[in-house]
Each structure stands twice: as C-alpha cells, then as structure tokens.
Amino acid sequence: MSKPTIIDLAKAAGVSPTTISHAFSGRRPVDTETKERILKLAREIGYHPSSMARGLRSGRTGTIAIASSMPFSVAAGPSRLGFLMEIAASAAMSALTRNIALCLIPPLAPESNLASLGFDGVILVEPTSKDPLIAHFEARHTPIVSIGKVAGRTDIPAVDLRSHETARMMLDHLRDMGSRQVALIVGAADRTSQLETEAAYVAFCDEGGMSPRIVRLDEDGGEQAAQDATRDLLAASPHLDGLLVPVDAFASGALAAAHAAGRRVPQDLRLATRYDGLRAKLARPGLTAVDLGLAEVASLAVELLLARLDGTPANVMAPRPRLVVRRSSDPTAPAG
Amino acid sequence: MSKPTIIDLAKAAGVSPTTISHAFSGRRPVDTETKERILKLAREIGYHPSSMARGLRSGRTGTIAIASSMPFSVAAGPSRLGFLMEIAASAAMSALTRNIALCLIPPLAPESNLASLGFDGVILVEPTSKDPLIAHFEARHTPIVSIGKVAGRTDIPAVDLRSHETARMMLDHLRDMGSRQVALIVGAADRTSQLETEAAYVAFCDEGGMSPRIVRLDEDGGEQAAQDATRDLLAASPHLDGLLVPVDAFASGALAAAHAAGRRVPQDLRLATRYDGLRAKLARPGLTAVDLGLAEVASLAVELLLARLDGTPANVMAPRPRLVVRRSSDPTAPAG
DNA sequence: GGACTTTAGCAAAACGTTTTGCTAACCGGA
C-alpha cells in the first residue's frame, strides 16, 4: 500500500476531494462534524498532503535556502562555520514553525547544480556587492534577502547588522580601556560590515587625532595570514596598543602574533573582535567580542524573506549589538 | 512574463514537450542537432524545469534532510554545533553534486510542523535507539539512514562510526603515555558511540587489571556539568591519571576542573576527547582528539541514503579514525 | 524489393493537489 492520496481519503470519508482540501486549508467552510471525521480518518490511514502536488498548484515549493559565499577555507573551516551555522540553525527553526523547510547551500556550490533546485527564496549571508550568488538567483527570479546590507544594492531587502555601530562600540571600548593607537585588521572583500567598520574606524581616528592604520587581508588566508600580518604590523608599529580585528579567525591569529612578539594582552595591547563565537570564548585570554543576537537576526531574515514573497518587503534592523567584555581588552573582566 | 514552461520552450523550438523532456533527461535519444538547439533556446528564454512538476510525476522531491536529536543546549550550543554542522555542510555539498537539496531539521523541531514537509529521505546524526525522530519518519514511510549505528536496529542502514576502535585507540594512547588509572566520562543517552566506548573501556580495564570508573552525564548539562562531575571525581579518586571524555564539551569542562584541582595536564592527568573540533584545537593545552573524517562520513551518508532510495542499501564503514595527539596527553606534542 | 530494425518525434495519460463555478438543500421573512 503506497501513500494514501486525497482521493483515497475522500473515498474513505465518503466526500469529494474538494471537501478534503477545504477541510485542511480552511479556505471554504466545512461542516464541523464532517471536518472532524476527515481529520480523524486522515490520521488513521496516515494521509499527508503531498507537498509537491500542492506546490505545483500554488507555485510555491515551501522551501527556502540559505547561502554564504565566503571562501571555503573561511566559511567551512572552523572559523566561519560557527557564524554561518549559528544563523542557519536559528533560521531553520524559524522557518519550520511556518511549515517551510530551510536548505543549506554550501559555499562554492557549483552554479550548474544549483540550477535545478527550486527555492521560493534565498537568504544570503553577508554577500559582497558583486557576489556571484546574487547574479545567479536574480537570473532565476528567485527572491533574495540578505543578512547585512549589500553595498550599492538598496533594492535587496536586508537585515541591517549595524556594523558601524558595532565597530564604534568596540573602538570606544578600546579607548576607554586605555588604547591610544589602534590599528584595524579587516577582510579585503567589500562586505558592508567591513566597509562600515572601516568608515567607523576612520572617523574614530579622526576624532582622536590618530593616524589610521588599516590592514586588509584576503579572507582565504585565515588564521595564519592574520598571524603573519600582525607580526609585521607590530614590528613596524611598536607603539600600537590596540587592535580591532572583526573576523574572529583573524583575531586568533593576531592574538598568537601578539604573544609571539612578547606583548602582554591586555596590558600592552588590547584586542577586540566581532563575532562572539567559540573562538572568542575559548581564546586565552578570552576575546572581547560583540553579541550580535544572531538567533534573532536569523528569525528576522526569515520573516523578511516571507514578507518579500508576499510582496511587502521592508528593511529591518538587527537587535542592538551588545559588547561582551573579556580579558583581551579588560584585565578586570571575569576569567573564562 | 512569468517563468517559461516546457510548453513555451516546445513552441519556441518547434518540437513537442516530449522531445524537450527527453533532451533534458536523456531517457530517449534525441537528434544531436535538435538537442543543442533546445538547450541553447532554453538558456536564452531562461527555462528551468519545475522541480515540483517533476517531483509530482516521479514521486521524488529532490530534497533530503539532516537532523540531530541532541538536546538543544548541546546540539545548538557551541559545543555540538560544530560536529553537526561540519557534517551538514559536507552533506550539503555532496547532495548538491547530485542535484539534491539538503534541508536542516533543527533540534527539537516540533513534530507537528515536520509533518507537512516532504523529504525523499533523512539522515539522522547519532540517534538514540528510542529516538522520537525515528518513530516520526518511520510513521511517514520516509527512508532513514543514520550516522552511527542505532542500537538494536540493524534494519536502519548506517555509516558505522567505528566507535569501539576509536575508543580503543584513545585508551591505548593514554596507556602508552603513562596513564595507569583511566576514568571514562560519557553522555547518558544510549547512542551507539557511547555504548561502544563503554564496552571498549571495560575491556581495556579488564586487560590492564584496572577497575573501571564510569561517569555518565546528562547531555543537557554541557560543559558546566562536566566540570562539576570531574571536580567530584578527582576529589574522590586522587589516583586517577587519565580521563577519556568523548564529548568535547564535557572535555572542556573536565580540563577546567583539572586545572582548578591543581592537576598538571598532561604530567599528572592525561586527557583525550573524540571530536577534533574547534574546542579540541583551541583548548590549552590542546586536546588530544580523533579525526573522524566527518567530511567523508557525510558523503557516505548521502550515498547510502541515495542507495536506499534505489532499494540497495548496504551498511558502510566510516574512514579509519586517526588520532590527533596534542599536549593534553603528550608533553612532546607540538604546541598549537 | 520486400522484411526488419533503428531513429526521431508526437499525443495523451498520468501524478495529487487547489480553485472556481455551480447545485441543491435549508432557513427566515414577507
């Protein structure tokens, strides 16, 4: 006996398929007693409406996707995985409560294979402005929303990650803790979070009369690249006493370089990073970081996408970021 | 202009829909020249076959799911997230190369909402033998494969994680490094990996004339529970000089407790854990762990599920686990 | 130059829903 269809159920209940459909969808009134009989019977024979047949009729697959185009070494390596997956897990929950399945599009998915899959919409995590995934889905008329605004693309609804505010919060904190010469180590891609961070940093330097020192690293390089760059930076600029390193993998590398160079953290050199993931928590000393409220960000992104599917998109703000102070910047912070 | 259908393309190419279908699927020969014309035209007008229509006809959704029933605090908290997500990311890649989408079923998904989603099959990550997810999908006739065998369920095709071998490898290593009294701290659920680890441990103790000392912890407790339990354990058994702690979150806690109790790791107390994730790498000292080859495990699971869908399931072995020795057990291991 | 086989393609019937009229029965009011 294969899966029962709406016809089987209709026969069993002695009504027409139409009535079954209405009983489930509620789009037309059905006699209460009949409806209950139908639902009970459905449970008994194990009937579940076929998502494909429904989708074919309604034009929706009931499936959305989430993707990040980060380089694989950053995205799938341990460093970025946390960030992306923390979002994905929350988004999946959020979607599921609306009877929508969330698919994972792995980084570097060969475009050709994406083609045949049908998603109602897609969430892009911090795409760059020229991201191939944007082009891909736009060509396919798949609605996009992004987590983090896309530079120059105001037409893509986004959850604003407040990166300017986040950066400013960290910089002010470093200053309050005593740093007078802060450098910035950042990824080279033109993600909005990095652009806004740079802007906030330049403004910060301006106000404090510092000369800005920005190091841009290829995201592919990961921890090791950051360690090398930081070694050189510290050698060239011995007066540095603060380091803003938004990418957590880079922060790990910077911390290692600081140790190697004999700088005491946080006494000689204060460090802060953006994503408050496992890396920040487990580093010694723990890395001062920012709680971005990713669970809520993910929920907002799902809601935003659904709103977009219904034709009423409206940009939305991430929850206010919250500084998590640890020993990498504040010697009085609790250990652990 | 809405999405072009096979009919539009057929008209444009001056052939019947049948021919289009064959041109794409290759199930019947089509004149090479005609086929090329069709494919070219398809690209031009932006035709993509509808996955739903296809699915409706063929009975496949082209979507598989991956789920873990780990308690949320363990699964979605930073501790287990790495393990699950490392698998999920690889599985997604693997599925995508076969034109299949991988959906994420978040831990603790309310069953009611799972109901309406149609998956061709599902991969369960280390389910317990009485896992509600198993019951759920079996009731729905959704084919299941699991990563890690399911105790008492030889009918569920599984990727054998070789947990007995893995445990033995770690125990032998601890002995070789000088441990004479090794305790085991393990999760309380009846996952095969834990059962096999216990069995291996008991056999190991037997051979070496040790009296086994097993602490079973509720997986919900996370790092803190492990820290508390380890504190008590070390106080009660001061002669302990080795600790096998397969769950990496527990291992973090155990390490903290060891430090707090003034035990030097690895000189007084050697420690090993199973999953070689961020935790093991970042701990100080680094935790000796096992490279389980999760990327390959995930691929195997996808292949296994696909084989099961085609009716030819056959259990399969994970790649041979590989010990990653770090300072938590071997003082001569390289730092970092 | 027949009798086969191969090749290239078409028509039509599924697949399991949702949606859109439509009908028949019933109700209350005038």
Place this chain on the structure above:
DNA sequence: TCCGGTTAGCAAAACGTTTTGCTAAAGTCC
C-alpha cells in the same frame, strides 16, 4: 408561497512535468 441568502458539498479544470505507446521515415540485410 415565493424570494433572497446562507450552507455544504461536488465536478472539472488547471499546475508542468514524465512516461508509454505509437507512427512515420530512413537505413540494413538478403
């Protein structure tokens, strides 16, 4: 008794594919 309105339900047409026979036309063999 008739009329408008409500209620409960049905029949049939989509939705966009894949699949199964079928038909011509062309090639192959003796």
